[in-house]
Amino acid sequence: MNHISKKKPEKDRLPTLLMEKGVRPTRQRLVLASYLFNGCHKHVTAEQVMAAVKKRKQTGVSLATVYNSLHTFTEAGLLREIPVGQTCSFFDTNTSGHHHFFDEVSGQLCDIPADALRVSGVLTPPAGRKIGSMDVTVRLVKASSRS
Amino acid sequence: MNHISKKKPEKDRLPTLLMEKGVRPTRQRLVLASYLFNGCHKHVTAEQVMAAVKKRKQTGVSLATVYNSLHTFTEAGLLREIPVGQTCSFFDTNTSGHHHFFDEVSGQLCDIPADALRVSGVLTPPAGRKIGSMDVTVRLVKASSRS
DNA sequence: GTGTTTGCAAAGTGTTTGCAATTTA
DNA sequence: TAAATTGCAAACACTTTGCAAACAC
Numbered sequence: 001m002n003h004i005s006k007k008k009p010e011k012d013r014l015p016t017l018l019m020e021k022g023v024r025p026t027r028q029r030l031v032l033a034s035y036l037f038n039g040c041h042k043h044v045t046a047e048q049v050m051a052a053v054k055k056r057k058q059t060g061v062s063l064a065t066v067y068n069s070l071h072t073f074t075e076a077g078l079l080r081e082i083p084v085g086q087t088c089s090f091f092d093t094n095t096s097g098h099h100h101f102f103d104e105v106s107g108q109l110c111d112i113p114a115d116a117l118r119v120s121g122v123l124t125p126p127a128g129r130k131i132g133s134m135d136v137t138v139r140l141v142k143a144s145s146r147s
Numbered sequence: 148m149n150h151i152s153k154k155k156p157e158k159d160r161l162p163t164l165l166m167e168k169g170v171r172p173t174r175q176r177l178v179l180a181s182y183l184f185n186g187c188h189k190h191v192t193a194e195q196v197m198a199a200v201k202k203r204k205q206t207g208v209s210l211a212t213v214y215n216s217l218h219t220f221t222e223a224g225l226l227r228e229i230p231v232g233q234t235c236s237f238f239d240t241n242t243s244g245h246h247h248f249f250d251e252v253s254g255q256l257c258d259i260p261a262d263a264l265r266v267s268g269v270l271t272p273p274a275g276r277k278i279g280s281m282d283v284t285v286r287l288v289k290a291s292s293r294s
Numbered sequence: 295g296t297g298t299t300t301g302c303a304a305a306g307t308g309t310t311t312g313c314a315a316t317t318t319a
Numbered sequence: 320t321a322a323a324t325t326g327c328a329a330a331c332a333c334t335t336t337g338c339a340a341a342c343a344c
Contacts, residue, residue, distance in 0.1 A: 024318065026324060046309080062326045067309065083284065085230035086333075088308060103276060110273075117268035123259065125287050129250060132288035137230065140272055141279035171343065173299060193334080209301045214334065233308070235333060 021076035028061045032069050036079070041094040043082065043109040046070060082109060083135060099136035112138065168223035175208045179216050183226070188241040190229065190256040193217060229256060230282060246283035259285065 014033045015025040023029065035052050036042070044052075046066050053061050070091050073079045082090040084102050090109050092100075099112040099119075117136060125131055161180045162172040170176065182199050183189070191199075193213050200208050217238050220226040229237040231249050237256050239247075246259045246266075264283060272278055 024323070026318070028325070060326095064310080064327075065325060068324080083230060083232040083286075086233045086236055086308090089233055101272070101276075103273070104279065105276070112270065115268075116270055117266065119264065119266050119283065121262075121264035123263055123285060125248065125285075125290075126250070126257075128290050129248075129252070129287040130290045132251065132286040134283065134285045136266065136281065136283050138270060138272075138281045139230075139279040140276040143272075143275050143277045171298070173343070175300070207301095211302075211335080212300060215299080233333090 017078075018076075021078055023072055023076050023078075028065050029069050029072070031058045031061050032066065032073075036073070036093050041092070041111075043090050043092050043100070045088045045090055047088070080133075082137070084109065084137060099138070101138050101140050103140045105140070105142055112136070164225075165223075168225055170219055170223050170225075175212050176216050176219070178205045178208050179213065179220075183220070183240050188239070188258075190237050190239050190247075192235045192237055194235070227280075229284070231256065231284060246285070248285050248287050250287045252287070252289055259283070 014030050014037065017037060018025040018029060018033060025033075031053060032049060035049065035056070036044070046063065049066050049070065050061075050063055053059075053066070070079060070089075074081050074091065077095060079091045079093060080095045082092050082100060084090050087107070092109075094111070098114045099117050101110050101112055102108075103110070119134065119136060123131065161177050161184065164184060165172040165176060165180060172180075178200060179196060182196065182203070183191070193210065196213050196217065197208075197210055200206075200213075217226060217236075221228050221238065224242060226238045226240060227242045229239050229247060231237050231247075234254070239256075241258070245261045246264055248257050248259055249255075250257070266281065266283060270278065
């Protein structure tokens with residue numbers, strides 16, 4: 001059989017993805033990457049990642065490593081951290097510019113379609129600073145409650 | 148002397164302010180209100196409020212009461228809570244719609260002039276939900292560091 | 295008086311860290 | 320083999336809570 005394929009076999013996709021970003025593809029990081037970067041964008045917290053890993057019976061990844069890896073991936077540009085208040089950190093596998101609804105009832109984050117919201121203006125950061133990121137988070141509450 | 152004045156004496160301003168919002172003007176809440184609602188808008192954390200109260204030698208307000216009161220004031224519409232990540236909660240004495248720079252270097256929050264940033268679009272919240280609030284937070288980093 | 299608020303200290307939550315053992319290049 | 324990474328448990332920072340005493344109306 002022709003096992004020298006010109007295309008990367010699927011099994012090499014994730015190690016390659018990490019290496020391209022300068023992230024050493026350790027076993028634990030590959031377990032996390034296989035959940036995070038499976039083609040379906042998601043918003044996750046560290047706890048959710050931990051739970052997902054456990055559900056797939058892929059053991060041997062500690063919570064500390066989940067936190068470390070989420071930050072490593074974020075620094076490498078593979079994830080985007082979404083600030084949602086002091087409850088917990090969300091990480092978004094879609095790193096391109098878009099904004100979010102944060103549903104305070106369910107604790108879930110979901111995308112606002114890019115064309116539904118436009119932010120415009122000319123921002124001048126204070127001296128010695130530059131804009132690191134801009135996030136628009138629209139908080140959702142129960143429809144019955146008063147504003 | 149005509150001590151029945153038609154205008155509220157200054158000393159009654161804060162008790163009245165709280166009572167109008169249905170917040171019982173206890174001694175501790177008045178101490179906090181005298182710092183928060185002195186006419187100069189500010190962004191504060193619970194620790195900062197605690198420190199300010201101590202500096203004015205107005206003792207007898209515990210940290211737990213600061214937290215309780217900040218939330219009470221927020222529910223009453225006297226403050227606005229600004230979500231800035233999981234570091235700590237900021238409260239803004241300016242409750243009208245405006246947005247913020249969050250300086251990650253100094254940990255300070257500062258206003259973005261209302262006319263410097265325009266958010267437009269037609270947002271349709273998911274079923275059973277309505278928009279509670281919208282926040283734009285622009286994170287500032289050191290000018291030298293890469294994006 | 296009666297229900298609300300306070301203060302303390304203890305518990306809680308989400309996250310980070312120190313360091314020896316392990317793994318990767 | 321040298322440097323990076325992991326896992327555990329302890330440490331952490333910020334916040335909330337339980338409950339008796341104090342207070343506001």
